[in-house]
Amino acid sequence: MFKRLSGIFGHDIGLDLGTSNVVVYVKGKGIFIDEPSVVSYRQGPKGKREVIAIGRRAKSMMGKTPAGIETVRPLQHGVIADFEATEAMVWHFIRTANGGRRFLAHPKVVACVPACGTEVERRAVVDAALAAGAREAYVVEEPVAAAIGAGLPINEPRGNMVVDIGGGTSEVAVLSLGGIVVSDSVRMAGDDIDEAIVSLLRQEKKLYIGNITAEEIKVQIGSAYPLDEELEMEVKGRDLTNGLPRAVRITSGEVREALEPILLRIEEKIRETLERTQPELARDIVEHGIVLSGGGSLLRELPRRLSTNLEIPVILAEQPLYSVAIGLGRILERLEFMKRALVSVEGENA
Numbered sequence: 001m002f003k004r005l006s007g008i009f010g011h012d013i014g015l016d017l018g019t020s021n022v023v024v025y026v027k028g029k030g031i032f033i034d035e036p037s038v039v040s041y042r043q044g045p046k047g048k049r050e051v052i053a054i055g056r057r058a059k060s061m062m063g064k065t066p067a068g069i070e071t072v073r074p075l076q077h078g079v080i081a082d083f084e085a086t087e088a089m090v091w092h093f094i095r096t097a098n099g100g101r102r103f104l105a106h107p108k109v110v111a112c113v114p115a116c117g118t119e120v121e122r123r124a125v126v127d128a129a130l131a132a133g134a135r136e137a138y139v140v141e142e143p144v145a146a147a148i149g150a151g152l153p154i155n156e157p158r159g160n161m162v163v164d165i166g167g168g169t170s171e172v173a174v175l176s177l178g179g180i181v182v183s184d185s186v187r188m189a190g191d192d193i194d195e196a197i198v199s200l201l202r203q204e205k206k207l208y209i210g211n212i213t214a215e216e217i218k219v220q221i222g223s224a225y226p227l228d229e230e231l232e233m234e235v236k237g238r239d240l241t242n243g244l245p246r247a248v249r250i251t252s253g254e255v256r257e258a259l260e261p262i263l264l265r266i267e268e269k270i271r272e273t274l275e276r277t278q279p280e281l282a283r284d285i286v287e288h289g290i291v292l293s294g295g296g297s298l299l300r301e302l303p304r305r306l307s308t309n310l311e312i313p314v315i316l317a318e319q320p321l322y323s324v325a326i327g328l329g330r331i332l333e334r335l336e337f338m339k340r341a342l343v344s345v346e347g348e349n350a
Contacts, residue, residue, distance in 0.1 A: 012335070013097055013134075014328025015090065015111040016145075017125065019075050020167030020190060020295060022055070022089065023322060025329035026097045031322055033093055037167075038062065039085040040071045049084060054092045063210045077168035077187045078114040078142070079121040080128060091132035108335065109134040110328050115141040115171055115183040140331060142166075142324055143173035143183060146293040149327030150317040154178055159281030160288070163270060163306075164324070165296030167191050170266050172273040174281055182276050186269045188262050190296040193218055200258035201235065205248045209237035218299070221252040224263050225301035225308070263302075267309060274310075289313030293323035 014025035017037070024033035035055030044050040052069065053061060062071050074085035098107065109129040113122045122139050129137035143162050144154070152160040154175045164171045167190045173183040197214040201207045213235065221231040231252040239246040270290070274282060290312055292303060297320045307314040317323045 011098055012108040012332050013094060013110070014325055014332055015093070015109055015129065016322075016325040016328060017075055017080075017086075017090075017111055018166050018295075018324075019073065019078055019169070021321075022093060023325040024093050024097050025325045025332070027329065027332045030329065031325055032097050034321075035093070037075050037089065038071060038073055039082075039089050040065065040069060041085070041088075042069045049088075051088050051092075054089050059212075062212060075168070078166060079117060080124045083124060083128060086124075086128045087131045090128050094129075094132050094134065106133055106135040108136045108138070108332075110138045110140060110331055110335070112142040112145045112324050112328060113139045114169055114185060115143050115173055115180055116185045138335075140328065141173075141180060141183075143171050143180060144175065145325075145327035145331065146317075146323045147173075147175050147291070147327065148330050149319075149323035149325065150291050150293055152291060158288075159277065159284035161273075161277075161285045161290045163266075163290055163292050163297070165189050165266065165292065165294040167295065170269065170294075170296065172270050174273065174277050174285070176281055181278070181281060182273055184269055184273045184276075186265055188265050189294075190218075192262050193222070193259055193296070193299070196258045196262060197222075197255060200254065201237065201248070201250070202240065204254070205235075205250070206240045207235065207237040207246060207248055208240050209235060213237065217250065217255060221250070222255050222259065223252050223300035224256070224259070225305040226256070227252055227301065259299075263305065267306060270306070270310065286312055289315050291315050291317055293317040293320045295321050 012027040016023040022035055022037050026032040036059040038058040040053040040058040040061050041049045041051045072085055074082035080086045111125050113125050125139055126137040146164045147154050147162045154160050155178045157177055160175045162173055169185050169187055170189045171185040174181045194211045194214040197217050201209050221233050232249055234247050235250050236247045303314040303316050
């Protein structure tokens with residue numbers, strides 16, 4: 001009862017719980033928070049965790065913490081791997097989104113889950129939101145939210161294809177008449193690209209770098225297709241032969257070669273999904289194209305590569321990083337109408 005009454009003081013929230021980032025949409029305000037999905041903590045008395053930092057501040061600590069402090073990413077491949085850290089992170093962002101109010105903010109929360117996720121994984125997201133103070137929690141499949149956020153007419157009798165490339169998972173889905181007709185996913189995405197760059201430097205240059213440096217390389221010179229003018233940059237790390245700091249130069253061509261197995265796997269997953277798509281829907285996709293969303297879709301020339309190899313138009317969503325969060329916001333605006341498409345659970349004390 002208290003949560004129902006106190007809910008009037010809180011803004012309803014859309015949570016894009018990504019492996020790399022959490023994006024929070026606040027009803028009536030729009031995109032309100034975009035922070036890394038990272039939590040830093042130390043073990044307190046009796047093994048109880050004491051959270052030190054969450055989000056951007058916690059990410060800045062990665063690889064730099066002293067003994068006794070651990071920095072974790074509580075979501076792996078789009079699902080909860082560390083429930084306690086996820087609960088602390090969600091609680092923090094709910095409180096921040098509602099102006100720091102702790103006791104009088106119990107919003108309705110809509111969060112995204114992978115389309116191919118299990119019922120247990122979906123329940124974990126709902127439970128984390130309820131434990132963090134939500135009075136009601138709902139989940140929506142991520143490709144549905146991404147398609148809505150990208151402005152696709154998914155309620156029409158028309159085939160719409162969306163490829164959402166996040167930090168831990170790439171999801172491919174064909175939607176029509178408000179739901180997913182065919183979907184698939186591969187646990188290869190932005191984080192795997194970072195790991196491939198780390199491996200490239202270790203094997204070819206005998207240089208050890210961290211994932212944050214790898215992400216910088218991906219952003220600055222990474223590409224999925226040959227560039228008109230290839231790029232290069234200086235990379236600093238630890239020499240694996242003598243343990244001393246060293247700098248090397250690396251080119252966009254070298255990076256692209258390292259990324260090829262990952263990009264090829266994502267491309268194959270799109271092909272497999274298209275092969276399972278009904279002919280009438282496939283015709284619509286050929287006519288209107290495939291829409292890319294998610295942070296991984298920002299890799300240089302990825303639409304060009306996919307369009308060339310698949311012989312289908314490939315379009316980058318207007319705001320690929322925020323397509324899912326915007327979609328969650330549009331669902332919040334019509335929550336009563338959309339409830340039939342969502343999985344809902346209310347707290348015991350709601």
